[in-house]
Amino acid sequence: MTTLFKNIKELIQVRTEPISYVSGKAMSELPTIKNAFLMVNNGLISDFGSMNDCPKTGFSEVIDATGRMILPSWCDSHTHIVYAGNREGEFVDRIKGLSYEAIAANGGGILNSAKKLQETSEEVLYQQSKERLEDVIQLGTGALEIKSGYGLTVAAELKMLRVIKRLKENYPIAVKTTFLGAHALPLEYKENKEGYLKLLIDEALPKIAEENLAEYIDIFCETGYFSVEDTELMLEAGKKYGLIPKIHVNQFTAIGGVQAGVKHHALSVDHLEVMRDEDIEALKNTKTMPVALPSCSYFLSIPYAPARKMINAGLPLALATDYNPGSTPSGNMNFVISTACIKMKMTPEEAINAATINGAYAMGLDDKVGSITKGKQANLILTKQINSYGFIPYSFGTNQIEKVYLKGKEICI
Numbered sequence: 001m002t003t004l005f006k007n008i009k010e011l012i013q014v015r016t017e018p019i020s021y022v023s024g025k026a027m028s029e030l031p032t033i034k035n036a037f038l039m040v041n042n043g044l045i046s047d048f049g050s051m052n053d054c055p056k057t058g059f060s061e062v063i064d065a066t067g068r069m070i071l072p073s074w075c076d077s078h079t080h081i082v083y084a085g086n087r088e089g090e091f092v093d094r095i096k097g098l099s100y101e102a103i104a105a106n107g108g109g110i111l112n113s114a115k116k117l118q119e120t121s122e123e124v125l126y127q128q129s130k131e132r133l134e135d136v137i138q139l140g141t142g143a144l145e146i147k148s149g150y151g152l153t154v155a156a157e158l159k160m161l162r163v164i165k166r167l168k169e170n171y172p173i174a175v176k177t178t179f180l181g182a183h184a185l186p187l188e189y190k191e192n193k194e195g196y197l198k199l200l201i202d203e204a205l206p207k208i209a210e211e212n213l214a215e216y217i218d219i220f221c222e223t224g225y226f227s228v229e230d231t232e233l234m235l236e237a238g239k240k241y242g243l244i245p246k247i248h249v250n251q252f253t254a255i256g257g258v259q260a261g262v263k264h265h266a267l268s269v270d271h272l273e274v275m276r277d278e279d280i281e282a283l284k285n286t287k288t289m290p291v292a293l294p295s296c297s298y299f300l301s302i303p304y305a306p307a308r309k310m311i312n313a314g315l316p317l318a319l320a321t322d323y324n325p326g327s328t329p330s331g332n333m334n335f336v337i338s339t340a341c342i343k344m345k346m347t348p349e350e351a352i353n354a355a356t357i358n359g360a361y362a363m364g365l366d367d368k369v370g371s372i373t374k375g376k377q378a379n380l381i382l383t384k385q386i387n388s389y390g391f392i393p394y395s396f397g398t399n400q401i402e403k404v405y406l407k408g409k410e411i412c413i
């Protein structure tokens with residue numbers, strides 16, 4: 001099956017030569033072709049160019065995109081979309097003045113979600129999670145990473161990971177899986193952190209490897225959660241089973257997590273709301289992608305990651321949602337790029353690069369998605385009639401997507 005998209009007002013994020021990611025000044029370059037065609041063969045991008053060179057034959061279906069733009073689907077490299085129930089009660093508590101930290105210290109927060117998840121069957125968890133996945137696909141996400149970390153027992157962590165595996169098998173979207181057993185300390189281990197980490201290392205990791213349930217390992221490296229030492233221990237343990245680090249660091253405090261990530265060749269370090277100069281320095285000339293999560297800053301009213309400082313220092317930056325029940329109950333990448341422009345002073349070009357090719361790199365999918373490149377999956381956003389791509393972040397809160405395609409097929413859920 002070969003599909004020709006013709007008369008595309010502007011084809012965005014065109015990379016004739018494959019690239020892994022863009023950094024620094026290059027983030028402000030977003031290559032496009034105006035009045036373009038795009039050919040998709042068996043789910044993969046097979047050709048593209050100016051309408052002047054548009055093939056006249058060799059396709060079985062034609063889609064006329066007059067007045068509309070096409071860009072690669074969003075690549076959301078940091079989500080927790082598998083969770084049970086919600087934390088609307090805590091949302092209201094925060095409106096009334098309690099802090100996110102105080103709620104967590106009183107047994108709410110991650111522990112609240114873990115209790116709910118432990119009491120929820122695998123089937124119900126799957127049904128709740130699949131609705132969220134379908135929602136984000138309609139919002140233009142074409143690849144995403146999903147973490148465990150709301151189980152906090154071996155059985156419940158495995159339940160989460162099996163749900164992720166089922167989502168991966170049942171939907172045409174690219175999914176990468178991360179084991180985040182060290183997300184918070186369960187109550188039973190309140191005085192025995194070593195015991196909990198030992199449980200994760202000796203019991204959870206071997207089972208995860210046996211069932212091939214994860215590609216990445218994560219830990220919440222933060223004051224009051226897990227230390228740099230704990231982080232190094234978990235990353236070393238994960239490495240023995242072939243799990244690559246992608247870690248939560250510098251959300252509330254900077255304690256050296258970025259350096260630990262770099263030392264252990266983390267694919268990404270995520271959050272980064274609090275960045276010291278030495279943390280920015282540590283990321284220079286490494287293969288570790290910094291990932292900012294602006295919707296989390298928005299929802300919790302905490303600082304935004306200093307995007308300008310990082311990009312001006314020559315670093316790359318990816319943007320992701322952090323979709324989770326506590327700090328970011330939204331998986332809308334369109335809102336993420338708007339917020340990155342409005343609050344973090346990223347230009348539309350930088351934000352689109354951060355949400356496509358750099359996001360793809362941050363989950364090890366840069367050879368498959370994230371740009372209009374021959375051989376990549378045809379995961380595409382067809383916009384409504386808009387005058388420029390900058391209109392997408394500008395018109396925040398308004399859906400500018402007309403259709404989404406995964407592996408070349410229109411997705412109607």
Ligand SMILES: N=CN[C@@H](CCC(=O)O)C(=O)O
Binds near residue numbers: 109296322
């Ligand atoms: N910060 C750690 N973990 C999640 C939120 C956890 C929660 O509140 O449920 C995050 O990335 O923001």
Ligand SMILES: [Zn+2]
Binds near residue numbers: 078079080248322324
């Ligand atoms: Zn997170």
